[in-house]
Amino acid sequence: MTEFVVLEPGAVSLAAWRAIYRGAVPSLDPAALPAIAESAAAVRRILARGEPVYGINTGFGKLASVRIGEADLETLQRNIVLSHAAGVGEPMPVNVARLMMALKLASLAQGASGVQLETVQLLEAMLLRGLTPVVPAQGSVGASGDLAPLAHMTAAMIGVGEILVDGVAKGAEEALREAGLEPLTLGPKEGLALLNGTQFSTANALAGLFEAERLFQSALVTGALSTDAARGSDTPFDPRIHALRRHTGQIETAATLRALMEGSAIRASHRTGDERVQDPYCLRCQPQVMGAALDLLRQAAATLATESNGVSDNPLIFADADEALSGGNFHAEPVAFAADMIALALCEIGSIAERRISLLVDPVLSLLPAFLTPKPGLNSGFMIPQVTAAALVSENKQRATPASVDSIPTSANQEDHVSMAAHGARRLLSMSQNLANVVAIELLAAAQGCDLIGNGLASSEPLEAVRRLVRSRVPTLVDDRHFSPDILAACELVATGELAEAVAPLTLPALA
Structure with a gap:
């Protein structure tokens, strides 16, 4: 019988993470949804001010000083995913990859990352339906986040790369659509929010x-x-x-x-x-x-x-003050x-x-x-x-x-x-x-x-x-x-x- 675990962002027990590693299916506490929505709204308000904000309307890393126009913001987020999906080696074990996805879900759901509700819901739906991105295990140095492995996870969410379904690798877009899911279109900051973080290292x-x-x-x-x-x-x-x-x-x-x-x-x-x-x-x-x-x-x-x-x-969104702090x-x-x-x-x-x-x-x-x-x-x-x-x-x-x-x-x-x-x-x-x-x-x-x-x-x-x-x-x-x-x-x-x-x-x- 399948075990289910409800993730309460910021208060998930070690026993719950152990259960997910052993095969339990995580879902998100609905009480987290308002904070997620408000964080995404804060990103829109920050953008409306027209100021350069790292990761939202600028380049990344050494290219942070490059300003990106509004018409290119969607392309900016997609590009960071594709360019950073540069991992090599054997794929992550499925149970560890699913634990990584659950950790990312719980992190995004705290309302400090500025992602859309649809993004969190897609990650949750993939976990529920047993869709696991194929993620090469080598390529992260543990800062600035686990960029390469998380980029492969995110690439699958936008329909690029491969997804394991019942142990069989399929094209990501095909696997999503067969499960009744649509590939994600990334909004401002979302690519960076999904790529940045320690979830690969922490899951392992x-x-x-x-x-x-x-x-x-x-x-x-x-x-x-x-x-x-x-x-x-x-x-x-x-x-x-x-x-x-x-x-x-x-x-x-x-x-x-x-x-x-x-x-x-x-x-x-x-x-x-x-x-x-x-x-x-x-x-x-x-x-x-x-x-x-x-x-x-x-x-x-x-x-x-x-x-x-x-x-x-990074950066983190503080919706109460409409601030993005790097x-x-x-x-x-x-x-x-x-x-x-x-x-x-x-x-x-x-x-x-x-x-x-x-x-x-x-x-x-x-x-x-x-x-x-x-x-x-x-x-x-x-x-x-x-x-x-x-x-x-x-x-x-x-x-x-x-x-x-x-x-x-x-x-x-x-x-x-x-x-x-x-x-x-x-x-x-x-x-x-x-x-x-x-x-x-x-x-x-x-x-x-x-x-x-x-x-x-x-x-x-x-x-x-x-x-x-x-x-x-x-x-x-x-x-x-x-x-x-x-x-x-x-x-x-x-x-x-x-x-x-x-x-x-x-x-x-x-x-x-």
């Missing part, structure tokens, strides 16, 4: 954030299962330790790990007679590492929640910082998970058969899955280098400092896919480790539910077999959230 950053949230939860579960498989101690998760440090994420993470392991017969069997005094950091320091990642993701979430409810085009809200530095934080969290979650996989395959550390196979030598077991995890973690380390510290002047040095938010955010989905595979490998290794302990010992109730789920898709590894399908099946459990849901009614930490 939100997509990365929502994937990171699910992967964080899955990695907590696999981390607890690995601790049991390695017969590690739950003493490092004692609440008194974490209360003294006071970090909220650390306290919550430790509490979750305790709850995941509570009642484990595997853990109870090693409370006495085990000569190991302390576990390696990848087990013992999970609350500190994962808690820090949670705090970082929540900080990024707060930034993106603010950005997604803001207006970031500023720099299109600069995506907050989004760039948030994207870098998400990238760091994704990297570190995977890094510590890979160390747990490495521990489990090492018989000296885990006290389990080498490479988690009952017949090592004849079989290689989990030898190469650990190598795969290491490769993915190193790839994410390289991608986690901050994008926000880079800048390159554009537009003949008019736009001389840019945020690089676009590719900083765009890398997050591929990093998330890498992490999903790492967590999937840990899930398989931890379940295998628990199987090899034997003696009829069970883990805790939540972790036994996880083991049953894994074994319903992937049998215990007795002899070597084609491993890739096993990883694929486990990755599906991780990426879809099914793994995290398996521990219900235990509630895992979330962003909000």
Whole structure:
């Protein structure tokens, strides 16, 4: 059943954006319509004064000093769309493109952009009818707005370029008309209002954030299962330790790990007679590492929640004073910082998970058969899955280098400092896919480790539910077999959230 989300401009929750990313259909709160109409009327009044106003009757960027006559205003707006639709590369994923459209809809609806009601209504209708512009993902530096990708979105609205309908690319004009919609004729300022803004960067950053949230939860579960498989101690998760440090994420993470392991017969069997005094950091320091990642993701979430409810085009229209004020809200530095934080969290979650996989395959550390196979030598077991995890973690380390510290002047040095938010955010989905595979490998290794302990010992109730789920898709590894399908099946459990849901009614930490 299709879920619908009503956008109240300036007050859209993170949960609503998450729902849209997952497939919900957005619509606009009708209460926003008067402000949109009044903003468009203000543009007409400003034009009537005959004064040069940037983006309304002048050129753009370095050409802002060029005055445009009234007869050419419509052509001016169409030209900026066509000239700026210069993106390259693979198209945006459909769900991210739709999130971008919804973000732009909510921004325009705040009545500070000077667009016509018809423009907002067309964007809303395209979302409702499942019409998604084909938008090349490369070409934005994150200031002056995400110009190239948003230009491709806008080009589709005026009947140029391509639109995806049920996964099939059609000519934009044809797709609109088949859906009973007319291509848009842009009025004064409208092309600039649609092109300017941070919606491409923000949509990609939100997509990365929502994937990171699910992967964080899955990695907590696999981390607890690995601790049991390695017969590690739950003493490092004692609440008194974490209360003294006071970090909220650390306290919550430790509490979750305790709850995941509570009642484990595997853990109870090693409370006495085990000569190991302390576990390696990848087990013992999970609350500190994962808690820090949670705090970082929540900080990024707060930034993106603010950005997604803001207006970031230029100039901005203030209808109460009939003023058009030119500023720099299109600069995506907050989004760039948030994207870098998400990238760091994704990297570190995977890094510590890979160390747990490495521990489990090492018989000296885990006290389990080498490479988690009952017949090592004849079989290689989990030898190469650990190598795969290491490769993915190193790839994410390289991608986690901050994008926000880079800048390159554009537009003949008019736009001389840019945020690089676009590719900083765009890398997050591929990093998330890498992490999903790492967590999937840990899930398989931890379940295998628990199987090899034997003696009829069970883990805790939540972790036994996880083991049953894994074994319903992937049998215990007795002899070597084609491993890739096993990883694929486990990755599906991780990426879809099914793994995290398996521990219900235990509630895992979330962003909000």
